[in-house]
Amino acid sequence: MSTVSSPVSGRVVGLDGVPDPVFAGAMVGQGTAVDPPRGAMDAVAPLDGIVVSLHPHAFVVVDAEGHGVLTHLGIDTVQLGGEGFEALVGKGDTVERGQPVVRWDPSAVEAAGKSPICPVIALDAGADALSDMVPAGEVRAGDTLFLWS
Known part of the structure; x- marks a missing residue:
């Protein structure tokens, strides 16, 4: 079972x-x-693992169980061409849950006409693989969002 935290x-x-x-x-x-x-x-990082994909606006971390989690920083932010994003780790790096991966500014994303909402996606997870999903409310970076079995 993997615990996926809010990035x-x-x-x-x-x-x-x-x-x-x-x-x-x-x-x-x-x-x-x-x-x-x-x-x-x-x-x-939403979980302990290896950064297998790293773009200015998005990254994927895969844990020891093979669970890959995509964090997408805003919507349509690929169109910003990396402007306003700074990678703090490299592709292939091992990271720990809660370790900074990308520095960014949601207000700059919004000022550029994009949504700063961040999807956190369990890649290749079946519909019944996720549990204890936080349905709503405030979270802090590092708080549990859901469990993946």
């Missing part, structure tokens, strides 16, 4: 709260989403 502080809005049909429709995978406070912050 950012903010308000849990669930996938239904993501202004993107691909994420909202769980086409990328099951999970949830967090609307972060505005202002510069670090997005942290």
Whole structure:
């Protein structure tokens, strides 16, 4: 069983709260989403593992059980071309839950006309693989979002 933590502080809005049909429709995978406070912050690793994919606006960490978690920093933020994002680790690095991975500013994302909402997706997880999902409310970076069995 893997515990998946929130990569950012903010308000849990669930996938239904993501202004993107691909994420909202769980086409990328099951999970949830967090609307972060505005202002510069670090997005942290949602679980212990290896960074297998790293882009300015998104990263994937895979744990020892093979569970891969995608953290997407905002919606359509790929269109920003990395502007306003700073990677703090490299692809292939081993990270611990809560370790800063990317520094970014949700207010700058919003000022650029994009949503700063952060989907947190359990890649290749079956519909019944996730449990104890936080349905709503405030979370801090590092708080548990869901369990993956």
